[in-house]
Amino acid sequence: MTKSKIFIVDDHQIMVDGIKSLLEINNNYEIVGTTTKSNEALNSIINTNANLVITDINMDELSGIELTKKIKAYNFEIKVLALSMYGDKATINEMIEAGVDGYILKNTGLEELTNAIKTIEMGHVFFSNQVTLEMLKSIKEVNSPIETNEFGHLTPREIQIIKLIAEEMSNAEIGDKLFISERTVETHRKNIFRKTNIKSVAGLIKYAITQKII
Amino acid sequence: MTKSKIFIVDDHQIMVDGIKSLLEINNNYEIVGTTTKSNEALNSIINTNANLVITDINMDELSGIELTKKIKAYNFEIKVLALSMYGDKATINEMIEAGVDGYILKNTGLEELTNAIKTIEMGHVFFSNQVTLEMLKSIKEVNSPIETNEFGHLTPREIQIIKLIAEEMSNAEIGDKLFISERTVETHRKNIFRKTNIKSVAGLIKYAITQKII
DNA sequence: AATTACATCCGTGCTGTTGGGTATATTGGC
């Protein structure tokens, strides 16, 4: 088996450096590139001819989910190992749909990381032990007929409004900032709540965080 | 100067391994111990005779802030370098009060980490460049006559209320659930906002997330 | 041409939140 060409993507430079350092000690791996800018990652991955991408899920610019989709659309053979802090159902579902080859929680150590890489190199799928049960449950739910109503896509304007709400601005303040009427902001707000099926600001912020909107 | 005895505390094993690996490459440092369990950290730190603790701020069991307070209470000479994802004023204020010797954001690389360690070893205080301005602003506020009411620690009851707010419950619902009057919930809510200096639910949820309350 | 999605705007009345007080019972540490 040839040495995997690994590319690392994570918002936090220190995490990139850490993983790189971890993998370089045991020199079965070749790190062909790293970046903290997820929206520039795909180009670099293509240029460096990487065949295994280790990516964080929660990133500012482009989420690990979106990055995975792009990678897989470009070349399905490029393997993707996702790292995440949380093991919630929504994230796991999204990752499976995006086509990740592996998923480990950040609270696992080097051993699990190298296990995951080996497993993926062999063409298998690796999921953290801690999330397997959750994963299975979520898969069941995905296949169930209920909840097929994907809460439709939010428009760019609506996402912008969510961000401003998250910045603790009132409708009036948002209106001022965007040069639109407070009424319009109210309407957007209404539509956001309707579309996402959320009833309170508290829920909205949590939603926004899981969706990487903020 | 003698080699610093470094102890690493972070919820995420992979982060611990990463930092350890980063510091071991350049072997000016001796890692005397690591842990992912913050509430067990103090004992280990004492046992290993560490003189520099690198700790994450956002941890489940015991926050980096609380850990720092305990360390400094035990022996003020033990240096503490805090790592955090966010550079918000509230966190920085709390850290300063807790007595950290340095603070770096996780999106900085190895170089800044080693700089920080060197600076701290020399007895100085190191703060990430990205947060210096914010920090100064917050210090000003701390020193100003207004707002001397350090937002003291939140009480267990208050934290419970925050959790329920985060679960999208209204004051009335929370009152029902806790068998207390809606008025009481309002009072708790008021006190929470006053103590934390937050003005909206949006801010509260973000605060709660950074504080691992939810 | 018709439809759909998006973004903009407005009124009215109701509910909920926020912030100003004040006050009492309980608890825990010293």
Place this chain on the structure above:
DNA sequence: GCCAATATACCCAACAGCACGGATGTAATT
């Protein structure tokens, strides 16, 4: 036993947000 912190509860005024209506114009799609 005392004091501080905590948890409890109430009143009230002001404001923000929400529900329920409505409306217009544009752009893209069918």
